[in-house]
Amino acid sequence: MKQVRLHIQSLPVYTPAGDPIYASGNFNDWDTGDAKYQFQREADGTYILELETQLTEIQFRCHRGSWNLAEGDEQAKPNPIRDVLLVERTHIIPIHISSWIDFSHEHFAHTASSNVRVIHPEFYIPQLNRIRRVIAYLPTDYFLSSKRYPVLYMQDGQNIFDTWETISGEWNVDDALDSFFNEHGKSAIVIGIDNGGRKRIDEYAPWINDEEGGGEGSAYAAFLAETLKPFIDKNLRTLPDREHTGIIGSSMGGLISLFTALKYQDLFGAAAIFSPSLWFSDHIFNFIKMKGCLFPQRFMLLAGGRESDFMTTDILKLYFALLDAGFDSKNIFLDIRRNGTHSEWFWRSAFPSCFRQMFFPGTAERDVWKNSIPAIIHFNTQSFCLEVNIDQRIINPAIKIKDINGSLVRVRTLFYCNNYIKLPGDKQIFIVELYNENKLFYSSQISVVAQWQMTG
Numbered sequence: 001m002k003q004v005r006l007h008i009q010s011l012p013v014y015t016p017a018g019d020p021i022y023a024s025g026n027f028n029d030w031d032t033g034d035a036k037y038q039f040q041r042e043a044d045g046t047y048i049l050e051l052e053t054q055l056t057e058i059q060f061r062c063h064r065g066s067w068n069l070a071e072g073d074e075q076a077k078p079n080p081i082r083d084v085l086l087v088e089r090t091h092i093i094p095i096h097i098s099s100w101i102d103f104s105h106e107h108f109a110h111t112a113s114s115n116v117r118v119i120h121p122e123f124y125i126p127q128l129n130r131i132r133r134v135i136a137y138l139p140t141d142y143f144l145s146s147k148r149y150p151v152l153y154m155q156d157g158q159n160i161f162d163t164w165e166t167i168s169g170e171w172n173v174d175d176a177l178d179s180f181f182n183e184h185g186k187s188a189i190v191i192g193i194d195n196g197g198r199k200r201i202d203e204y205a206p207w208i209n210d211e212e213g214g215g216e217g218s219a220y221a222a223f224l225a226e227t228l229k230p231f232i233d234k235n236l237r238t239l240p241d242r243e244h245t246g247i248i249g250s251s252m253g254g255l256i257s258l259f260t261a262l263k264y265q266d267l268f269g270a271a272a273i274f275s276p277s278l279w280f281s282d283h284i285f286n287f288i289k290m291k292g293c294l295f296p297q298r299f300m301l302l303a304g305g306r307e308s309d310f311m312t313t314d315i316l317k318l319y320f321a322l323l324d325a326g327f328d329s330k331n332i333f334l335d336i337r338r339n340g341t342h343s344e345w346f347w348r349s350a351f352p353s354c355f356r357q358m359f360f361p362g363t364a365e366r367d368v369w370k371n372s373i374p375a376i377i378h379f380n381t382q383s384f385c386l387e388v389n390i391d392q393r394i395i396n397p398a399i400k401i402k403d404i405n406g407s408l409v410r411v412r413t414l415f416y417c418n419n420y421i422k423l424p425g426d427k428q429i430f431i432v433e434l435y436n437e438n439k440l441f442y443s444s445q446i447s448v449v450a451q452w453q454m455t456g
Helices: 173-184 197-204 217-235 252-263 283-291 311-324 344-359
Strands: 002-010 022-025 047-053 057-063 082-085 090-096 116-125 130-137 151-154 189-193 245-250 270-274 298-304 332-337 375-380 385-390 398-403 408-413 418-422 429-436 439-447
Touching: 002 057, 082 090, 116 217, 130 173, 151 217, 151 344, 173 189, 173 344, 189 217, 197 217, 197 252, 217 252, 245 252, 245 344, 252 270, 252 283, 270 344, 283 311, 298 311, 298 344, 311 332, 311 429, 311 439, 332 344, 375 429, 375 439, 385 398, 398 418, 408 418
Parallel strands: 002 090, 151 189, 151 245, 245 270, 270 298, 298 332
Antiparallel strands: 002 047, 022 057, 057 082, 116 130, 130 189, 375 385, 385 418, 398 408, 398 429, 429 439
16 A cells, blocks of 8 residues: 655645645546545645555546536646656655635536537436436437447536536547448447436446445436436347447446456447446356346456556456356456556547447457457366467466365466476466566366366
8 A cells, every 4th residue: 555645735725724635547437525524624725635546547626515616727627637657665745735626616617528418417217216417428410310320328428528517527428429420421329327426436336345335226226227228229220139238447437347248238239348347246256247248248458557556467357257157258358558547538548449349349449459368278188288379468377286185386477478387297286376566367177187268
């Protein structure tokens, strides 16, 4: 864990005396209502917030309780997101706030294209007895043809089309689809569901985390599958079959998208899971095993090397959990980008190629999303060696080999090629463990009596 002190050293003179000041960022899913991230006023008039995090890079903004009361620059326009690499175990980050955007007559500029419209400002969620705004991107030729289109359901609808809606940056989904249509004459309907604000974590988590909350994810998934999808298929010209229906989300939105796709495999044929919050509960891996592969399903898995100490390992665990559950490796695409951070810009950069691979694979860029297995182990009965092939999606790969009692037999750093490891001839059963950045992501018991290959 890294110890971080955020230290506000100067404020605008007109800052309301009684207003609390908060920091929201990738360390708390940009939640503006989280009291744990309120600054404390010191005797010298400055403000301090202490936090612990496993992230290697934090991104945040300061505000007075909502994004409408966020910090601004010298012209009282929204300040760029603060971005700090955490190299040491302790950090002190000085902060100077120049203005607050609510003290300006300037307004955000809308950036959504003309193809974006509100489907319903207060769509009722019967499973949760709440309302939610639902928005949609309709293809450029939607009103000029009678065509039907694939549908992609996206979480965190505030972040996908319009800069005006979000303080953390948008995905430019509408711009990406406009460009794709201009290039290929093809498109899809995108349905954006706004997150629930302070209820976001509860709704996006199927299981309860003692510290973070959660537990409403199953009801929210039922809303997507049993209420919203039928409504969209009835009122828009969709291709309603599972092969043309996808779901996507990032962070906690990635977790609930994964859960929904697995629970309703008969409805969703594709799922894009960006930087999922698998840390929230280990139950997700038991759920994958329990559900298994009921229908062929395409998965797009994305993680960045600069997100946290565990993100790339977790995405590899997810990859092999899906393989073990029976999903075909040819339909699991894994992209690990070394410079990726837990942020909208990272997910925005990956969206266009992901969309192509999900719905129009013939137009996809080569070598961006790979569906090859990142680690293959083969036992050679003639040489009594393990042959281990590792590709560059695994960071600092290593292997540990133990006997059936758990005693260590071999430890090796692996290279991005074929690795050959001689096994002792007096044993027939081994436990093979693969590591990414010194963290275990796959373990399997093998017998060397017969030839064996790890394929999930």
